Amino acid sequence: MSQPIEFTLNGRATSVDAPAHRLLLDLLRDEIGVTGTKEGCGTGDCGACTVYLNGKPVNSCLVLTGELAGADVVTIEGLKEGDAYHPIQAAFIEDGGAQCGYCTPGMLMMAKSFLEENPDPTDDEIRFALSGNLCRCTGYVKIVEAVQDAAAELRRRAAEGRNNG
Amino acid sequence: MKRTEPLEFHQPTSLAEATRIMLDGGPGGHFLAGGTDLVIAMKEKGLVPRYVVDLKRIPSLSGIREEDDGGITIGALTTLREVEISPLIVGRYPFLAQSAAEVGSIQIRNRATIGGNMANATPSADVAPALLALDAKAKLAGSGGERTMDLKDFFRGPGQTVAEPGEVLTELHIPPRAPRLVGEYIKFSPRDMMDLAYIGVAVTLVLAEADRRCESVAIALGAVSPTPMRAPGAEAVLQGQVLTEELAEESGRKASEECSPISDVRSSAGYRRAMVRVNTKRALLNAAAGGGPVPWTSRRDRRHA
Numbered sequence: 001m002s003q004p005i006e007f008t009l010n011g012r013a014t015s016v017d018a019p020a021h022r023l024l025l026d027l028l029r030d031e032i033g034v035t036g037t038k039e040g041c042g043t044g045d046c047g048a049c050t051v052y053l054n055g056k057p058v059n060s061c062l063v064l065t066g067e068l069a070g071a072d073v074v075t076i077e078g079l080k081e082g083d084a085y086h087p088i089q090a091a092f093i094e095d096g097g098a099q100c101g102y103c104t105p106g107m108l109m110m111a112k113s114f115l116e117e118n119p120d121p122t123d124d125e126i127r128f129a130l131s132g133n134l135c136r137c138t139g140y141v142k143i144v145e146a147v148q149d150a151a152a153e154l155r156r157r158a159a160e161g162r163n164n165g
Numbered sequence: 166m167k168r169t170e171p172l173e174f175h176q177p178t179s180l181a182e183a184t185r186i187m188l189d190g191g192p193g194g195h196f197l198a199g200g201t202d203l204v205i206a207m208k209e210k211g212l213v214p215r216y217v218v219d220l221k222r223i224p225s226l227s228g229i230r231e232e233d234d235g236g237i238t239i240g241a242l243t244t245l246r247e248v249e250i251s252p253l254i255v256g257r258y259p260f261l262a263q264s265a266a267e268v269g270s271i272q273i274r275n276r277a278t279i280g281g282n283m284a285n286a287t288p289s290a291d292v293a294p295a296l297l298a299l300d301a302k303a304k305l306a307g308s309g310g311e312r313t314m315d316l317k318d319f320f321r322g323p324g325q326t327v328a329e330p331g332e333v334l335t336e337l338h339i340p341p342r343a344p345r346l347v348g349e350y351i352k353f354s355p356r357d358m359m360d361l362a363y364i365g366v367a368v369t370l371v372l373a374e375a376d377r378r379c380e381s382v383a384i385a386l387g388a389v390s391p392t393p394m395r396a397p398g399a400e401a402v403l404q405g406q407v408l409t410e411e412l413a414e415e416s417g418r419k420a421s422e423e424c425s426p427i428s429d430v431r432s433s434a435g436y437r438r439a440m441v442r443v444n445t446k447r448a449l450l451n452a453a454a455g456g457g458p459v460p461w462t463s464r465r466d467r468r469h470a
Contacts, residue, residue: 019171020172020173020174020217021169021170021171021172021174022169023168023169023204026168039166041166042166042208043166043205043208043209044201044205044269044270044272044273045270045359047270047272050272053275056246056275057271057272057275058272058275058276059201059270059272059273059276061166062200062201062204062205062276063200063204063276064169064174064197064200064204064217066174066176066217066219067176067197067200067219067221069176110271110272114271128358129271131270131271131358131359132269132270132271132272132273132358132359133270
């Protein structure tokens with residue numbers, strides 16, 4: 001029982017025919033073809049499927065398409081600023097925070113959202129914020145370093161913006 | 166991971182409509198709040214709802230407000246993240262904010278609602294002991310109108326509440342409490358994050374200014390009985406008494422006798438009883454010592470102090 005669902009995806013008005021029980025994760029990957037968002041556990045434990053729903057990071061593996069009418073959805077594909085990487089993406093590349101890459105889209109989405117709330121975090125605060133994003137290959141040291149470097153870059157930009165303003 | 170099955174999806178915009186859809190629809194219907202329990206049950210536990218009634222389009226079901234009498238009303242659709250960071254809750258009842266922060270991840274708490282957490286009626290629900298220790302009330306609305314009850318009477322058993330078919334949990338209400346009230350929630354779990362509690366203990370105390378006698382004391386336990394529970398015997402040990410380490414120990418011992426834990430994959434009944442004993446004592450002494458919310462990184466140190 002499909003029905004047209006209209007919502008905003010990465011800033012663009014989007015309409016898809018999809019049944020209400022379809023998971024947002026599957027809608028994105030299998031029906032719309034936006035595959036940056038990954039599935040890890042499928043039960044809201046690992047955070048690989050993190051997207052923004054109405055501005056807040058959520059697990060897209062637990063969101064039903066039926067809820068989406070009028071919603072604003074942002075995925076990892078919406079993170080770049082034009083052609084340039086967002087500082088959080090640049091920092092993960094520079095610091096080796098991407099590692100195998102599978103958990104990275106979810107890490108980036110959660111980290112960006114967190115830094116908007118807390119621009120100058122401690123390492124422990126970063127670990128608290130990222131506790132719902134699991135890396136199963138390497139570890140978290142480089143990830144935390146990358147988030148700190150991104151935070152520093154974002155603070156530098158904010159200060160520059162103030163000075164130029 | 167298994168996928169969800171086809172279902173009818175309803176998005177009522179009023180409580181009356183939500184109740185009517187559920188009563189007309191008959192068996193196989195489920196209310197949907199944040200979906201962090203329901204969708205997992207559909208994917209992992211073979212739940213196949215025939216239809217789902219999403220409550221998120223009903224205005225007035227979410228938000229936190231202070232009443233004229235100093236009580237606090239929390240709409241059932243308020244997310245646990247909102248409870249965690251609400252300046253009103255953090256300022257007044259930091260242990261309640263902390264108990265919300267103990268659930269899952271930020272991503273989960275951005276979806277999970279306080280009403281869903283209660284209506285799902287898991288014995289280990291982290292927010293339940295803190296609310297019980299604040300004498301919280303539950304308000305329900307259904308075809309027979311509205312009714313309000315003590316939250317402890319809302320739970321009936323694991324996954325079971327007293328809600329009638331079509332009845333919606335609409336609000337949780339914390340009655341006005343003495344400004345001197347202090348409290349503590351200790352979640353004792355294998356891992357510090359992203360885990361379920363072996364046991365949970367919430368306590369609230371109002372200590373007399375003159376001699377620090379316990380004017381009021383509430384002790385609530387999670388994950389050690391079919392429903393989140395109060396421990397009246399443990400409370401009676403302290404009522405009207407000056408809190409000492411020995412009395413806190415005695416209260417903890419009483420709490421461990423009053424609860425009825427089971428043995429399961431997480432831990433044995435005996436271990437749960439022992440952890441109720443020591444963590445009730447710790448929660449009482451921590452609450453009395455004050456100091457406000459504890460950052461998660463130092464909780465382990467404080468817990469083992």
